[in-house]
Amino acid sequence: xxxxxxxxxxxxxxxxxxxxxxxxxxxxxxxxxxxxxxxxxxxxxxxxxxxxxxxxxxxxxxxxxxxxxxxxxxxxxxxxxxxxxxxxxxxxxxxxxxxxxxxxxxxxxxxxxxxxxxxxxxxxxxxxxxxxxxxxxxxxxxxxxxxxxxxxxxxxxxxxxxxxxxxxxxxxxxxxxxxxxxxxxxxxxxxxxxxxxxxxxxxxxxxxxxxxxxxxxxxxxxxxxxxxxxxxxxxxxxxxxxxxxxxxxxxxxxxxxxxxxxxxxxxxxxxxxxxxxxxxxxxxxxxxxxxxxxxxxxxxxxxxxxxxxxxxxxxxxxxxxxxxxxxxxxxxxxxxxxxxxxxxxxxxxxxxxxxxxxxxxxxxxxxxxxxxxxxxxxxxxxxx
Numbered sequence: 001x002x003x004x005x006x007x008x009x010x011x012x013x014x015x016x017x018x019x020x021x022x023x024x025x026x027x028x029x030x031x032x033x034x035x036x037x038x039x040x041x042x043x044x045x046x047x048x049x050x051x052x053x054x055x056x057x058x059x060x061x062x063x064x065x066x067x068x069x070x071x072x073x074x075x076x077x078x079x080x081x082x083x084x085x086x087x088x089x090x091x092x093x094x095x096x097x098x099x100x101x102x103x104x105x106x107x108x109x110x111x112x113x114x115x116x117x118x119x120x121x122x123x124x125x126x127x128x129x130x131x132x133x134x135x136x137x138x139x140x141x142x143x144x145x146x147x148x149x150x151x152x153x154x155x156x157x158x159x160x161x162x163x164x165x166x167x168x169x170x171x172x173x174x175x176x177x178x179x180x181x182x183x184x185x186x187x188x189x190x191x192x193x194x195x196x197x198x199x200x201x202x203x204x205x206x207x208x209x210x211x212x213x214x215x216x217x218x219x220x221x222x223x224x225x226x227x228x229x230x231x232x233x234x235x236x237x238x239x240x241x242x243x244x245x246x247x248x249x250x251x252x253x254x255x256x257x258x259x260x261x262x263x264x265x266x267x268x269x270x271x272x273x274x275x276x277x278x279x280x281x282x283x284x285x286x287x288x289x290x291x292x293x294x295x296x297x298x299x300x301x302x303x304x305x306x307x308x309x310x311x312x313x314x315x316x317x318x319x320x321x322x323x324x325x326x327x328x329x330x331x332x333x334x335x336x337x338x339x340x341x342x343x344x345x346x347x348x349x350x351x352x353x354x355x356x357x358x359x360x361x362x363x364x365x366x367x368x369x370x371x372x373x374x375x376x377x378x379x380x381x382x383x384x
Contacts, residue, residue, distance in 0.1 A: 026348050189315065
C-alpha cells in the first residue's frame with residue numbers, strides 16, 4: 001500500500017510541477033504622452049487583470065498571487081493598487097518588482113519559480129509602465145548623489161561607478177565596439193523591425209493577444225515607411241538605433257495543471273544573471289548561456305527567438321555569438337518598432353514570442369532581455 005501511495009504521489013508531483021501559460025494579454029503600446037497620457041499604469045494593469053479573469057471564466061479567488069514589474073514608478077506597491085482596482089479579493093497577495101527593463105520577464109521568472117516549488121497554483125504576472133506619468137524625483141540635499149545644479153534627476157544611479165546621465169548609451173557603445181557591430185548593421189535592423197511590425201499589424205497576427213481600452217487605440221510607434229538612415233547621426237548609438245519611451249501594460253495567466261484551462265505554452269526554463277553595468281546589453285549572452293546549462297534542450301533546437309530591441313545591437317550580437325539565423329529573430333518586429341515601456345517590455349516580448357510560434361506553427365522559442373545596472377533574464381517556452 002505504501003509503495004502504491006509513493007507512485008501516486010510521484011505522478012501527481014510530476015504533473016503539478018509543470019508550469020503553463022494559459023493566457024497572455026497586452027494593451028496597444030502608446031507613445032510617451034500619447035494615448036495613455038492621462039491613464040495610470042495601475043489602471044492599465046487592472047484592465048488587463050479583469051480581462052484575464054473574464055476571458056478564462058475564472059473565479060477570482062483562484063488567483064493566489066499577482067506580480068508586476070515597473071521601472072518609473074508612481075509610488076507604493078503598484079501591483080496591489082492594480083489588483084484592488086480590478087476588483088480582485090483583498091485576500092490575494094500582490095507585489096511589485098523593479099528590475100528596470102528586464103522586470104516584465106523577471107516577474108515571469110519569479111512566478112515560474114513559485115509554481116515549480118508548488119507554493120502557488122495559479123498566478124498573474126507581468127509589467128506596467130507609464131513614462132507619461134512618471135513622477136519627478138529629487139535626492140535629499142544631504143544625499144551624496146545630490147546635484148545642486150539640478151532640482152530633479154532623470155536617470156537613477158544603477159551602479160556605484162556610474163558616470164553621466166545616460167549610462168545605457170555608453171554601455172551600448174561599449175558592447176557594439178566589443179562585438180564589431182556597425183552603425184549600418186544597426187540601422188538596417190531597425191528599419192526591418194518597423195517593416196515586420198507593420199506586416200504583423202496589417203495581418204492581425206497579434207489580435208488574440210491585445211485588449212483595447214478604447215477601440216481606436218493601436219500601437220502608436222510603428223512607422224512602415226520610415227528610413228532611419230535619414231535620422232542617423234555620427235554617433236554610434238543614437239535615437240535611430242535605440243527604442244523610445246512608451247506607456248503600456250502586459251500580463252500572463254500562469255499556473256500548474258488546471259482541469260478547465262487549455263494552455264497556450266509551457267515554460268521550460270528560466271534564468272537570470274548579472275554582468276558588468278558598463279556592458280549591460282551583453283547580459284543577454286550570459287543569461288542565455290546560463291539557461292541552457294540547466295535545460296535538457298539545446299539552443300540548436302530553438303526555432304524562434306524574441307530578443308529585446310532596447311538597442312538594435314542586442315539581436316545582432318545575439319545572432320553573432322550563437323550563430324543564429326537572423327530570420328528567426330523577432331519575426332513580428334521588435335521594440336525598435338513597437339516601443340519600449342520598460343517594466344512591461346519583457347512580458348510583451350514573451351507574448352510576441354508566443355504569437356510568433358502560433359503563427360509559424362513551431363515548437364520551441366526563447367526570449368531574453370537585458371537591463372540597466374547589468375542584469376538580464378531569459379525564458380524558454382514550448383508552444384502547445
